[in-house]
Amino acid sequence: MASDIAVGVDFGGTKVLASVVDIKTGKILGSAKKRTDQNDNPKELGERLFGTIDEALKSAGLSKKQQITGIGVGIAGQVDSENGVLLGAPNLSQATVNLPLAEMLKKRYDVPATLLNDVQIAAIGESAFGAGKDMDNFLCVFVGTGIGGAFVQNGDLVRGASGSAGEIGHLVIDANGRLCGCGGRGHLEAYASRTAMTLAIIGELKRGRSSILTKLAPDLKDDAPGGTALRSGILAKAIDEKDDLCIDAVRDAAYYLGLGLASAINLLNPPRIILGGGVIESVSMLFDLASKHARQEALATPGKAVEIVRAELGDNSGVVGAAITGARAT
Amino acid sequence: MASDIAVGVDFGGTKVLASVVDIKTGKILGSAKKRTDQNDNPKELGERLFGTIDEALKSAGLSKKQQITGIGVGIAGQVDSENGVLLGAPNLSQATVNLPLAEMLKKRYDVPATLLNDVQIAAIGESAFGAGKDMDNFLCVFVGTGIGGAFVQNGDLVRGASGSAGEIGHLVIDANGRLCGCGGRGHLEAYASRTAMTLAIIGELKRGRSSILTKLAPDLKDDAPGGTALRSGILAKAIDEKDDLCIDAVRDAAYYLGLGLASAINLLNPPRIILGGGVIESVSMLFDLASKHARQEALATPGKAVEIVRAELGDNSGVVGAAITGARAT
Numbered sequence: 123m124a125s126d127i128a129v130g131v132d133f134g135g136t137k138v139l140a141s142v143v144d145i146k147t148g149k150i151l152g153s154a155k156k157r158t159d160q161n162d163n164p165k166e167l168g169e170r171l172f173g174t175i176d177e178a179l180k181s182a183g184l185s186k187k188q189q190i191t192g193i194g195v196g197i198a199g200q201v202d203s204e205n206g207v208l209l210g211a212p213n214l215s216q217a218t219v220n221l222p223l224a225e226m227l228k229k230r231y232d233v234p235a236t237l238l239n240d241v242q243i244a245a246i247g248e249s250a251f252g253a254g255k256d257m258d259n260f261l262c263v264f265v266g267t268g269i270g271g272a273f274v275q276n277g278d279l280v281r282g283a284s285g286s287a288g289e290i291g292h293l294v295i296d297a298n299g300r301l302c303g304c305g306g307r308g309h310l311e312a313y314a315s316r317t318a319m320t321l322a323i324i325g326e327l328k329r330g331r332s333s334i335l336t337k338l339a340p341d342l343k344d345d346a347p348g349g350t351a352l353r354s355g356i357l358a359k360a361i362d363e364k365d366d367l368c369i370d371a372v373r374d375a376a377y378y379l380g381l382g383l384a385s386a387i388n389l390l391n392p393p394r395i396i397l398g399g400g401v402i403e404s405v406s407m408l409f410d411l412a413s414k415h416a417r418q419e420a421l422a423t424p425g426k427a428v429e430i431v432r433a434e435l436g437d438n439s440g441v442v443g444a445a446i447t448g449a450r451a452t
Numbered sequence: 453m454a455s456d457i458a459v460g461v462d463f464g465g466t467k468v469l470a471s472v473v474d475i476k477t478g479k480i481l482g483s484a485k486k487r488t489d490q491n492d493n494p495k496e497l498g499e500r501l502f503g504t505i506d507e508a509l510k511s512a513g514l515s516k517k518q519q520i521t522g523i524g525v526g527i528a529g530q531v532d533s534e535n536g537v538l539l540g541a542p543n544l545s546q547a548t549v550n551l552p553l554a555e556m557l558k559k560r561y562d563v564p565a566t567l568l569n570d571v572q573i574a575a576i577g578e579s580a581f582g583a584g585k586d587m588d589n590f591l592c593v594f595v596g597t598g599i600g601g602a603f604v605q606n607g608d609l610v611r612g613a614s615g616s617a618g619e620i621g622h623l624v625i626d627a628n629g630r631l632c633g634c635g636g637r638g639h640l641e642a643y644a645s646r647t648a649m650t651l652a653i654i655g656e657l658k659r660g661r662s663s664i665l666t667k668l669a670p671d672l673k674d675d676a677p678g679g680t681a682l683r684s685g686i687l688a689k690a691i692d693e694k695d696d697l698c699i700d701a702v703r704d705a706a707y708y709l710g711l712g713l714a715s716a717i718n719l720l721n722p723p724r725i726i727l728g729g730g731v732i733e734s735v736s737m738l739f740d741l742a743s744k745h746a747r748q749e750a751l752a753t754p755g756k757a758v759e760i761v762r763a764e765l766g767d768n769s770g771v772v773g774a775a776i777t778g779a780r781a782t
Contacts, residue, residue, distance in 0.1 A: 131482075154493040199752065222641065252618070260615070275605055275610065276606075280605065280720075281721070282720060282721020282722065282723075282754065282756040282757075283589070283722060283723035283754065283758065284721060284753050284754060284756070284757035285721070285722045285753075285755075286718075286751065286753045286754045287719070287721035287754075288718060288722055289720075289721075289751060289754070290716040290719055292715075292717060292719075292751055293623070293715045293719060294625050294640075294711045294712070294714060294715045294749065295624050295625065295627050296625075296626060296627040297625050297626040297629070297708065297711055299627070304751060306627075306714075306749060306751070307749075308711075329732060351663055354611060378627065381624045381627055381638075383626045384624060384626070384636075385622075385623045385715065386719065387623040388615070388616075388619040388620075389601070389618065389619060389623060389716065389719065389720075390610075390612060390613065390617055390622060390623075390719075391611070391612020391613050391615070391616045391617035391618075391619075392613060393612075393613035407634065419624065419636060421532065421622055421634060421636070421641050422614045423614050423615075424612065424613065424614060424616050424617075424619070426614070427612075427613040427614035427616075428613065
């Protein structure tokens with residue numbers, strides 16, 4: 123009998139989280155995490171992945187190659203999910219391209235393995251045990267370092283012609299606007315991601331604007347152009363302290379996030395949008411303003427039809443979803 | 453035995469076209485058309501519809517209530533397709549709201565009848581006999597008075613939570629940009645529809661810019677703000693004559709249409725986009741530039757994966773698709 127226990131891994135831009143999951147209940151039996159390192163070469167990236175899985179198995183009281191039915195990995199990069207190959211992941215390892223991760227996992231753990239992107243696994247997790255569990259159709263939007271999305275139609279994740287459906291962060295919302303990390307212009311992600319907010323805040327600090335951030339995050343001003351340095355928790359704290367600069371930055375981001383959501387509402391007419399990701403979880407003002415603005419900007423009919431809710435599984439949506447795909451792998 | 457003959461009606465902003473269609477082959481057995489009149493009251497709108505259907509039946513050599521299996525209507529307005537009710541259609545009749553058109557058709561012709569919007573029926577027509585006939589997944593985009601869209605997923609039209617999925621004309625592509633007819637700002641339709649092009653051209657004519665249009669369409673400058681007066685054929689002719697103003701207007705529209713298509717490509721990752729509508733059919737420069745720009749602006753992976761093709765059924769996509777839905781009606 124196949125066991126109901128699978129391993130799910132969420133390999134993101136800041137950390138790798140691996141969990142052993144009971145996929146019948148969504149319960150997490152053991153977890154481990156490691157920091158991500160952009161300097162990893164392909165071998166190191168693989169070892170970081172294996173090491174985290176090994177620790178998660180240990181923390182669940184399982185040994186390697188025992189009692190698990192499969193391994194699913196979601197990764198913050200471009201994947202060829204059909205063949206289980208990581209095509210590239212600039213935020214995780216500049217040096218890694220075309221790494222056959224699913225194959226490597228199969229060899230090491232002797233169980234089936236799958237590879238998806240990090241947003242897709244989170245959507246599957248929310249679909250099974252979170253804010254999408256009673257819905258056949260919904261759109262997930264996760265705001266973090268970037269902005270990712272995934273939509274579920276008739277109970278299935280829509281993958282698209284080449285597995286990249288759901289890239290809501292790359293909706294053009296401001297023709298000829300800000301440069302996006304992808305090279306495009308005016309994309310949602312360049313206005314409403316945590317990275318975008320951080321860059322706007324750093325710019326203002328450099329212009330001499332006062333902010334409590336000079337105390338809460340004294341090194342922020344020196345951050346390289348990456349703009350990933352401002353943690354969501356610190357942003358939330360500054361807003362609790364009524365810091366003008368941070369309130370302005372979040373209000374701006376929420377305005378544009380609302381426009382992007384309105385576009386998605388008009389095009390897809392979803393019954394529900396699930397908003398998640400670190401900055402949405404930490405900063406309730408972003409959720410509140412973006413939801414309100416999305417409804418205002420959307421056409422009346424689909425705007426009334428959509429519920430906008432928070433993701434429910436937090437950090438665990440990814441590992442739970444990944445474990446589910448791992449258990450289904452062949 | 454149910455016959456394979458059904459009536460399809462495409463009730464658009466400028467004309468009503470009704471056809472008797474062999475839904476097994478897509479062949480049109482007879483057609484009729486009438487102009488649309490915005491001054492219609494609900495009764496007149498109904499009579500315009502009935503009159504066109506009666507003429508189409510006659511032209512196919514059929515009598516009323518005989519030999520047809522159903523009637524499908526696609527209409528340029530907001531519809532409640534579940535109940536066959538026209539909620540409102542400002543471009544067809546300011547006075548008409550909540551008209552139970554399907555019920556009225558059933559009563560008069562004694563066959564099942566359905567109501568969808570005009571873009572949805574065109575997508576169904578292209579799906580069955582046109583540019584989508586070999587595809588389970590595609591996005592249709594029709595450029596005319598407005599810009600409408602519809603997408604087909606796993607062979608079925610995606611309707612969304614309240615039947616309005618596909619409204620690509622109301623993607624926000626320019627935050628804080630031009631006012632759209634819907635009241636929103638910066639929507640694709642306000643930049644790339646025939647109406648948008650016409651308004652831009654009229655503005656330039658009023659500023660004194662010279663153009664062959666002063667000969668081809670001498671009354672254009674006096675057009676009311678509706679901006680629907682410039683026919684696609686005249687625009688095409690002016691471009692053939694290398695009219696600078698019209699070339700600029702189409703180039704601008706194609707630029708923005710490309711941005712909107714890129715957004716849709718990034719979000720949906722469709723294997724194919726079918727572009728149709730009067731102005732796409734008449735003005736090949738619009739199709740060519742918009743397709744090229746869409747690929748350039750889209751993310752690399754979905755941009756490479758998408759084919760962009762022309763609709764194949766022209767004016768008939770709507771009536772053929774409508775007839776198919778009529779034949780399926782119960």
